[in-house]
Amino acid sequence: MYFGACYYPEHWPEERWEQDAQMMKAAGFNIVRMAEFAWAKMEPEEGVYDFDWLERAIEIMEKQGIQVMLGTPTPGPPKWIYDRHPDVYQQDIYGRNRGFGARRHYCFNNKNFHHYTKAIVTRMAERFSNHPNVIGWQIDNEFGVIDTTRCYCDHCKAEFKLWLKRKYKSIDAVNEAWGTIFSSQTYTAWDQIHLPVYAVHQMHNPGMLLDFYRFSSDSVRAYQKIHVDILKAVTPSHKVTHNEMGTFNQIDYYDLSADLDIVSLDIYPSMRPAPENAINSALQHDLSRGFKMANYWVTEHQSGTPGANVMFPTPKPGELRRWTYQSIAHGADAIIYFRWRTITFALEEYWHGILQHHGQPGRKYREVQQVGAELAKLADTLEGSTPAAKxxxxxxxxxxxxxxxxxxxxxxxxxxxxxxxxxxxxxxxxxxxxxxxxxxxxxxxxxxxxxxxxxxxxxxxxxxxxxxxxxxxxxxxxxxxxxxxxxxxxxxxxxxxxxxxxxxxxxxxxxxxxxxxxxxxxxxxxxxxxxxxxxxxxxxxxxxxxxxxxxxxxxxxxxxxxxxxxxxxxxxxxxxxxxxxxxxxxxxxxxxGVETLLPGIPKGIEVAHRQRGSERILFLINHTLESREINLPDAYLDLLNEQEVSGRVTLKGNDVLVLRKQG
Missing domain, CATH: 3.40.50.880 (Class I glutamine amidotransferase (GATase) domain)
Structure with missing residues (x-):
């Protein structure tokens, strides 16, 4: 079981890194995710690379027994790329560039951007391929988030035509599939094909739109494959993942996941209204497990109050622990909280982490520390187990x-x-x-x-x-x-x-x-x-x-x-x-003949399980703030408190039971 946080050493003075690593060790961490937004620091100008600072951060973690997953830094390309190649910018349906200032503003089909992607990923992989403390890679970050899957630039228009040619072979077949005889929309040559950009009432042919959605999803997968091929060639022993988003639907995650070793999920339960947040977050976990029909990692797990310009509800005491156990119950083999420390500047200064802006340990740190100690107890029991369903x-x-x-x-x-x-x-x-x-x-x-x-x-x-x-x-x-x-x-x-x-x-x-x-x-x-x-x-x-x-x-x-x-x-x-x-x-x-895991479940209690052979690990999670009475039909070992329980038990608000059947 991996347990840790997202850490951004480039945001903090280097003299602070050692203190952070020591505090992480004290919390039971054994992994951090780093570098997915650090391209400008690793390549401040074209062809000039600086990985020394990152290696120093990795070695500081290594001294504390904390392994590192690196992110390829392509979600935040440096400004010099756009100044040199303005065509890298995505375009919206109105033909406007989605300009510099946030992230994810590149076109997946832009060949100039492919060139720079190959260069930074190759140099980064070569530098850390043999580092004993680097165990894997996250490709990019949250493909498609903030409505960035579908681009309407000339590069995408050209690639869309090629995609249609491969699929339909002839322009007549396109006309037949889309029913373009309607409203005199018939195409007589491939050059007439356009993208579904702004039109009257934004109403386009539904066959065309579906093909464009499929093409856009395929474009993301093809771009991801650039990373995968390099990483597999240069660092074949490392695991490769991408942080997907559960219910997000602009990318076919079955296709995207096929090229990955492990599926990962980013999960922020409090961004959904209670009490639906427990159901929706469980749904996202089960979706993630289904993308490869295997256990998965959580590469961003809510640890504090989310927000950019406005904030979502602050997790109450016990909630981080509760959500962590929900993740594990549904098949997560890694919990990586976002983020270690709340940044004091820029877009995410209200997106809170385990530590507040001041960087001192508080109640969230102590709660995470408790989870770390508990997971150390459970690690052997959880190893090799996975949810099972009929x-x-x-x-x-x-x-x-x-x-x-x-x-x-x-x-x-x-x-x-x-x-x-x-x-x-x-x-x-x-x-x-x-x-x-x-x-x-x-x-x-x-x-x-x-x-x-x-x-x-x-x-x-x-x-x-x-x-x-x-x-x-x-x-x-x-x-x-x-x-x-x-x-x-x-x-x-x-x-x-x-x-x-x-x-x-x-x-x-x-x-x-x-x-x-x-x-x-x-x-x-x-x-x-x-x-x-x-x-x-x-x-x-x-x-x-x-x-x-x-x-x-x-x-x-x-x-x-x-x-x-x-x-x-x-x-x-x-x-x-x-x-x-x-x-x-x-x-x-x-x-x-479909059976419940536990009969008579009180409202607000989630019951989930992981299984290894004939052994079942049962998770009872109280998603309310009030105590609930639960009747156990058999005798169980309470794995967190190391005592036998049976019959009627009380589960406090925000609390969790992890049980293994006795006998």
Whole structure:
């Protein structure tokens, strides 16, 4: 288990470095992340390199037994590059340069910038390839953050044309895929292709927009590959990662992660409103584990009050510890807090770290020190363990982009809909893997596939085979409505899934917030609410699980089940409110044999686990400020307090239990 912080020696007098390293050691740190924003100090002018200061900082850490992960410094290119090559700047949809003054203002497709990237990464890797205290690399920093994935400059325009040529081969195929006969938008030559820059109402062809989103994501991956290839050639024994951002959706993280040794996550829970922050941060952890279906690192973990011009809520005593254990429970094998000390100047002077501006130890330092001592106890137990799940949810970036382009309903969010399902599993203590459409489904008892409006033929076949062979799949509204190129399917819905789901859809529409419909389960129980969308379902082989209670489609099925082969395919024709979803999911999970990690979980308590062979490590995390009573059905060893616990136990507010079953 790695435990440490992001450290920026270039921000502080060199005579302070030794003191910082000693304090880090006293807190139990064994790793720091450095240098991802230090390009101007490492190459103050073209071809003039200075790594001596960085090596001195690394050696100071080495004396305290603290290893170093270095960042390639490309998120903050020095001003001399832009002065020499102004075309490196990104351009927005209005054709304006996104100028110097913050970070991430370079174009991923600019060949001049590629040249400088290769130079600094190569020289840096060569300098530290054999340093015994350098264990790995973080590439760049948070690709795409602050809306920087998509650039609209001439370099991107030229690369977009090449990307389209490789994909479609002919301009006629582009016209067919995009349906450019509409509004006389037909292209007759490749040179006529443009980018989706500012237009009337900013409305562009949805097929074009989806291809541009895919192209932009591919451009980020190609730029990352420049770093990966150099680092793997020069420092083959070092681990390579990039700090991704969980629910961020401008880059296909499955693709981006494929070239990395380890996925990393940057997580700031208090930037989400309570109590949703606990659910959302858990979601980001599980997403990160799903990008490579493996444990991951947290390379920026909130340690203080975030903020630039305005500030978010300050973590209360115990919160840093609580969030740290949530990260570990979901599969994090490294916790690197951001940041060690709050900077006294520039853009992030309000983005607080473990130490306040004055640099003296305070309550956050003491809390981190407590976690360090606890993790030293747990390290051997956690080694080689990982979360395990029998339930999966499928996240598809292409579908998410399609709903970004055409959300159907005002204020609709694919990820918001996705989290609606996730909340059910979170609140019921049911572990869940968050996976790609290309993943193997056969290992799961239940798979939820939200908003699968588009799918490649291989994915459709995979879903059919999974259910046919005994699996249980939940699909919902808009499934099968579009082809992979973002054109509407010219078939009766649910299109390719009609046989699987045993239904047809005659009509559909939105449900506005001011006119919610009622939802009644076929088994009885209290009436719930149907929100967002309705399908008017015609039952073929399927059976109804719930029905709408109002409007012209009152009495029609709002949820169905259909036996297909040895399995069952479910369909939700609406988005039930949380009460309605719980009623449906309780029955489905019971039939599928899906079990909670711990029965009778009080509200506000998260239950998660890691497993190694037959050994299960159970985490109980109190996300409230009040004590909660928990009933343990078996005897456990409390690993933090080294004592046996059983029966009714009290978990204080912001507190954590880490348990291993006895016997």
């Amino acid at each position: 339930v999966a949810m499928v996240r598809c970036f292409d579908n998410e982009w399609t709903f970004d382009i055409q959300p159907h309903v005002r204020e609709y969010s694919y990820m918001g809909h996705f989290q609606h399902y996730y909340q059910y599993f979170f609140e019921n203590g049911i572990p869940v893997d968050l996976i790609s459409p290309e993943s193997d489904l056969s290992r799961y008892d239940l798979v939820v596939i939200p908003n699968l409006i588009m799918a490649q033929d291989e994915t459709v076949e995979r879903i059919y085979d999974y259910v046919k062979n005994g699996g249980r799949a939940i699909m919902d509204y808009r499934a099968g409505a579009k082809e992979w190129d973002n054109r509407m399917a010219a078939t009766k819905l649910p299109g390719k899934y009609r046989e699987l789901l045993g239904i047809e859809i005659e009509d559909y529409g939105i449900i506005e917030k001011s006119a919610l419909n009622g939802l009644q389960a076929s088994s009885g129980g209290e009436t719930a609410q149907a929100t967002t969308w309705y399908d008017v379902v015609e039952l073929n082989e399927a059976e109804p699980l719930a029905s709408f209670t109002e409007d012209y489609y009152a009495g029609s099925a709002a949820a169905t089940s259909n036996r297909y082969g040895s399995g069952i395919a479910y369909y939700f024709a609406t988005q039930p409110d949380q009460n309605g979803l719980s009623q449906l999911m309780d029955g489905i999970c019971s039939e599928a």
